[in-house]
Amino acid sequence: MKKFIEKAVIMDQDQMDRAWKRIAHELLEKNKTLDNAVILGIRTRGLPLAERLKKTIEEIHGLVLPIGVLDINLYRDDLTSLTEQPVIHQTVIPVGIKGKKIILVDDVLYTGRTIRAALDSIIDMGRPELIQLVVMVDRGHRELPIRADFVGKNVPTSKREKIDVLLKEIDGIDRVVIKELMEEDE
Amino acid sequence: MLKAKDLLGLRTLSTDEMDEIMRVAIPMKDIIMRDIKKVPTLRGKSMATLFFENSTRTKSSFEIAAKYLSADCTNLAVSTSSVQKGETLIDTAITLEVMGIELFVMRHGASGAPHFLGRNTKARIINAGDGMNEHPTQGLLDMFTMKDKKGDLGNLTVTILGDVAHSRVARSNIWGLTKYGANVRVVGPETLLPIELQKMGVEVYTDVDKALKGADVVNVLRLQKERQSSGLLPSLVEYNKFWGLTSKRLELIKEDGIIMHPGPMNRGVEIMPEVYEDPRSVVDEQVTNGVAIRMALLFMMLGGKTSDEIN
Structure with a gap:
């Protein structure tokens, strides 16, 4: 069993809120208009983060954007080598995505493989005008040529470390922590 | 898993x-x-x-x-x-x-x-x-359809009508539905109702009208002409008269009950064409x-x- 111990808190609730407010501003600045935008959260932690972004954009710009949820498990590239079969959930998108600006939301950007799967699954549902990626934490170590357009916080990590984005909706607390792998023997 | x-x-x-x-x-x-x-x-x-x-x-x-x-x-x-x-x-x-x-x-x-x-x-x-x-895959798709249309399987009364003896669809339905605690009724000509049915935890009927009364689901079985040995049935016309699902018999099931058939259908034998056309028929969705x-x-x-x- 791999065992991780918590090393430090790198974002608290305040910092997480501020990051999302900043990104809501940056989104409008970069896109000029968000009239044609749809927010998509990647299960599991991307969904509450997408809901928060929707709320923040509504508060700041008075704009109500449609929101959907993406399950990327059917598009994973490691299905046959996983030890446990992933649990498949529904992908629910309330509007057609053809010609839309997609704002894709996830908690942590790491190897880029989840985002690759998400991109494939979106494009199988239609041809959006563009896709932009929003993440709370970018921790580096990309294995694919993928980058985020909007990042809450860049955190340089080692591969022995792990980033956990804890969210009130799921974990009862808002906090980003960094953990380190302990020796595997007990 | x-x-x-x-x-x-x-x-x-x-x-x-x-x-x-x-x-x-x-x-x-x-x-x-x-x-x-x-x-x-x-x-x-x-x-x-x-x-x-x-x-x-x-x-x-x-x-x-x-x-x-x-x-x-x-x-x-x-x-x-x-x-x-x-x-x-x-x-x-x-x-x-x-x-x-x-x-x-x-x-x-x-x-x-x-x-x-x-x-x-x-x-x-x-x-x-x-x-x-x-x-088994037919049994699963039937239960999936029932659950989707009618909710919790444990609360349902499901009537399986027809050639039960030759039907693997009936057996898979019975094994699956009884595990969820559904109330399963089977009905058909006595020559096509195997004796061991009661042991599977179902209610056995020989009166179609009684079996259909108040059912949430009626699952009509195909009469398996290719498996009939001689003497089990007088004729297809008679089978239709006594056991076929007609619009008149359909009035007995619950108002919001659903009609299922695993296909292929013998129209005019176990099911009348107008029953398949009924808005409560979910035969195509089953597929x-x-x-x-x-x-x-x-x-x-x-x-x-x-x-x-x-x-």
């Missing part, structure tokens, strides 16, 4: 396993409804259908399910294969297995044939109907749900490893 290597029947499946299959079928059904009906999930996986009996919907449904999940599916045409030269079932399967086939979907006229094959291959087996024993259930099973049996294999 499925516990056994092979999916042979609902008799040996737990409600946890059936719940999981029906749950995975929901996102699979979404894929069928999309413009691009394909996900790359099972790319590079190989399976074969091995049908020793005729089939339209089950065979094409498995084949379509495989295609939507990007698995490669080979159909062995038994009537033009070396089976006709006398090659045995095991040799036929092993020949395909050493070519890389990882899963067989098998239909056979002999009850227990898929069980026998499963013991002799490393490949996983899905029973697509064995003799008069079981047709769509069949693809979703089979996609779920293929994903669960070919994608990722089971915990047993890892241990």
